[in-house]
Amino acid sequence: MTDIHEILICPLCGAPLARQEGSFFCTGVRRHCYDIAASGYVNLLPPGKKNNARAGDDKDMLRSRSRFLFGGWYDAVSDTAARMGCQVIGNRNAITFADAGSGEGYHTCRIAQWFQEKGISCTGVGIDAAKSGAQAGAKLARVRGLDTVQFVAGNIFALPMADESADLVYSIFAPIPGEQAARILKKDGALVVVSAGREHLWEMRCTLYGQPRISEGVQMPAGFTVAERETLSYEINLPDQETIAALFTMTPFYYRCPREGREKLLALDKLTVKVEVDFTVLVLDEA
Ligand SMILES: C[S@@+](CC[C@H](N)C(=O)[O-])C[C@H]1O[C@@H](n2cnc3c(N)ncnc32)[C@H](O)[C@@H]1O
Structure with a gap:
């Protein structure tokens, strides 16, 4: 199975990372050092970038998403995402995957x-710009005994992962980092895009x-060809106002719907709602 430090790279100079006690440090000339937080995540957001502070979803959104x-x-x-990725790349004894825009790491x-559970050993990297998301993911991985899953605060449009290091890249309800996915995927790997369906x-x-x-x-x-769609x-019956509010707050509608609509929704005691999700598995174009 692949070691995490064989996959991660320094966000500043692109050199491979090595692990020493509670830190990752880069093997480049400058030996940049990245401490692993007590929760287990590592911050690989390039330091000093102005947009880091506001990158990623806010705490309200992350909390609601977790609750839901x-x-x-x-x-x-x-x-479905795991099964389709596995089907397209074929059975392997061990895989490495990245989840780009992993939120709080639930998926x-x-x-x-x-x-x-299928007997395939698995190394995973969850990357999100929100540090609180990476932190929540690391805590969840620890609770579930997933010691080969590493959560990283990082930018998916400058993925801190080595070229051709992943069998699968997942993009689940998140911006799709096409070029970066193409760079980090092995030649026979696949990008699994999960997005909201039409309804x-x-x-x-409504x-x-x-x-x-x-x-x-x-x-x-x-740069990709569709291999599978x-x-x-299915329908879900949301049983109370709290669950309706949690789902609403994790959607983009939370920020942009009209006030009357929001009040109407949050006054409902229950709601039956259709979940419609599109899965597209893409493989690299043959050059
Ligand atoms: C709608 S959420 C989906 C989270 C998770 N995949 C899920 O389905 O529960 C999109 C996530 O993408 C992250 N995100 C957006 N732009 C990003 C970027 N440039 N780099 C890293 N993460 C980003 C957000 O912080 C957010 O957690």
């Missing part, structure tokens, strides 16, 4: 567990907007 995901409502999402940990959360959107628009699909990155569709 731990209800198990989206477990089928990580299961990252479930994907790692899915592979382990995802339709009833919630309450918020009256007459919502059908969503357009996400733009797939250049699936749409997952």
Whole structure:
């Protein structure tokens, strides 16, 4: 199985990282050092970048997402993503994957567990710009005994991972770092894009907007060919205001819906809502 330090690279000079006690340090001339936090995550956001402080989702969004995901409502999402990735790359004894935009690591940990349950040893890296997300992911990995899953605070558009180091890159409801995925994927690897389907959360959107628009699909990155597509569709019955609020707060609608729609939604005691999720597995174009 691959060691984490064989995959991670220094965000400043791109040199491989080595591990020594509670730190990673780079093997380049300057030996940049990155301490591993008590929770287990490592901050590989380039220091001093102005946008670091505001990068990634805010704490409200992260907290709501955790509250909602731990209800198990989206477990089928990580299961389908793991299965489709595995199908496309074929059975391997060991895999390395990256989850780009991993939030608080819920799906990252479930994907790692899915592979382990199939007897496939698995090294995983969850990367998110939000430090509190990486921290939550590290704590979850520890609770679940996933000692080969490393959470990193980092920028997915400058992934701190070595060239051709990953069998699979996951992008789950997150911006898609096409060029970076192409760089870190092994030649026979695959990028798994999970995105909202056209009628995802339709009833919630109807309450918020009256007459919502059908969503357009996400733009797939250049340099890849579609190997597999699936749409997952099911209904969930949200039983109380707290669960409705948690789902709402983790969506982009939280920031941009009209006030009347928000008040109407948050006054509901229950809501049946359609989950519609698109899965697209992409492989690198043959050069
Ligand atoms: C909608 S959330 C999805 C989180 C997780 N994949 C899930 O499905 O639970 C998108 C995530 O992408 C992260 N993100 C956005 N831009 C990023 C960037 N440039 N680098 C790293 N993470 C980023 C956000 O912080 C957020 O946690």
